[in-house]
Amino acid sequence: DAMVIQNPRYQVTQFGKPVTLSCSQTLNHNVMYWYQQKSSQAPKLLFHYYDKDFNNEADTPDNFQSRRPNTSFCFLDIRSPGLGDAAMYLCATSGGLGLGEQYFGPGTRLTVT
Amino acid sequence: AQSVTQPDIHITVSEGASLELRCNYSYGATPYLFWYVQSPGQGLQLLLKYFSGDTLVQGIKGFEAEFKRSQSSFNLRKPSVHWSDAAEYFCAVGGTGNQFYFGTGTSLTVIP
Numbered sequence: 001d002a003m004v005i006q007n008p009r010y011q012v013t014q015f016g017k018p019v020t021l022s023c024s025q026t027l028n029h030n031v032m033y034w035y036q037q038k039s040s041q042a043p044k045l046l047f048h049y050y051d052k053d054f055n056n057e058a059d060t061p062d063n064f065q066s067r068r069p070n071t072s073f074c075f076l077d078i079r080s081p082g083l084g085d086a087a088m089y090l091c092a093t094s095g096g097l098g099l100g101e102q103y104f105g106p107g108t109r110l111t112v113t
Numbered sequence: 114a115q116s117v118t119q120p121d122i123h124i125t126v127s128e129g130a131s132l133e134l135r136c137n138y139s140y141g142a143t144p145y146l147f148w149y150v151q152s153p154g155q156g157l158q159l160l161l162k163y164f165s166g167d168t169l170v171q172g173i174k175g176f177e178a179e180f181k182r183s184q185s186s187f188n189l190r191k192p193s194v195h196w197s198d199a200a201e202y203f204c205a206v207g208g209t210g211n212q213f214y215f216g217t218g219t220s221l222t223v224i225p
Contacts, residue, residue, distance in 0.1 A: 004156075006156075033213075040218070040220075041217065041218075042203060042215035042216060042217050042218055043157070043203075043215055045213065088154075090156055090157065092157075100145060100162065100164065100207070101145075101147055101159050101162050101207075102207075102213060103159070104149075104156040104157040104158070105156050106155055106156040107154075107155065107156045109154065
């Protein structure tokens with residue numbers, strides 16, 4: 001089945017130690033999104049790629065970066081994680097901007113110690 | 114400004130009872146409307162969507178939703194709730210570009 005895969009499902013990192021979260025998709029979708037979701041809150045969009053075009057939300061901290069080496073993969077890099085960055089990180093894809101639903105991966109739960 | 118409001122933070126229903134989760138949106142153009150469900154520790158799964166046409170849409174797991182333009186609402190319903198429906202439910206509105214606005218979610222508890 002076509003799907004969105006996130007690895008790892010659970011990640012523990014130390015305060016200030018860089019961490020990378022991975023997302024891959026078999027849907028061949030143009031758009032990939034990264035969301036941050038804190039407990040009991042709605043997902044918050046961090047940024048998205050339309051093909052190789054990167055679009056950062058205005059309030060996304062500089063500490064968060066992303067890479068998309070090809071259509072299938074997208075990475076979220078947190079350069080110096082703080083305690084406030086502990087959250088669920090969700091990757092999603094869609095077939096194009098304004099073309100409807102987003103397909104979500106299972107998420108990566110990040111813990112910062 | 115575009116926004117989505119889910120007025121109920123938490124709802125508790127008995128198994129077998131009917132369910133309605135409320136969603137109100139604010140969007141300048143014709144919106145695309147979605148309901149997603151999220152089980153604990155999981156990603157979001159699409160329940161149903163409305164783009165155009167029939168205002169009553171059917172989704173997976175026995176859910177349906179009705180788009181009411183005059184009320185700017187897109188309420189989710191299920192006639193008989195199962196214990197496995199306990200989860201977090203998010204309403205979302207999407208449009209052109211990358212905009213995809215989520216409500217703050219409604220947590221559903223199902224009691225035996």
